[in-house]
Amino acid sequence: QVQLVESGGGLVKPGGSLRLSCAASGFTLSDYYMSWIRQAPGKGLEWVSYISSRTNYPNYADSVKGRFTISRDNAKNSLYLQMDNLRAEDTAVYFCARIGAAVYFDSWGQGTLVTVSS
């Protein structure tokens, strides 16, 4: 079955960097667009970024554009999110998700917590 497992979260100081990973299994990663979505504590869902399946074309929310970089390694069945110049407002649980035939998120990981604090 489809499984997505995020890792790499933790505590980082403002201005710092962190790289999240998402290990995919149970499907052919190269066939799907993939995405990162975040949820600040006690808040709603916020789309962060997605990356196309074969051309690796990225798209970002305005709130992270220029600071975050999404990438993928289909051979390693992995999705990544490089987060630079982190701010307190980036504190959230970060989910990776598979994008289905239309733009719906049909499978999600369990999430990894990123805390940006001095």
Add this chain to the structure above:
Amino acid sequence: DIQMTQSPSSLSASVGDRVTITCQASQDIRNYLNWYQQKPGKAPKLLIYDASNLKTGVPSRFSGSGSGTDFSFTISSLQPEDIATYYCQHYDDLPRGKVTFGPGTKVDMK
């Protein structure tokens, strides 16, 4: 940018009640609208895609309708396991389109 609103922000209902949540877009989004359920501490789950299509395996008491700017999500007979927060989500065409979630509706038991 397209804005999504949901109402109500929260509601209390009894087992067996019919529950309806609405989602409104700031401009015409055709049927590019999905619905998710999120229970505390868990990842969201897709329930409805393209406004009215029930994801395989999702109970038939869940349904969605609408197009253009006004959408609704209904639980025909609320069950205890339906206690959760529900989000609508809009998308623009890939690969350059943005994704927007509604603010969510928290459903709890009366």
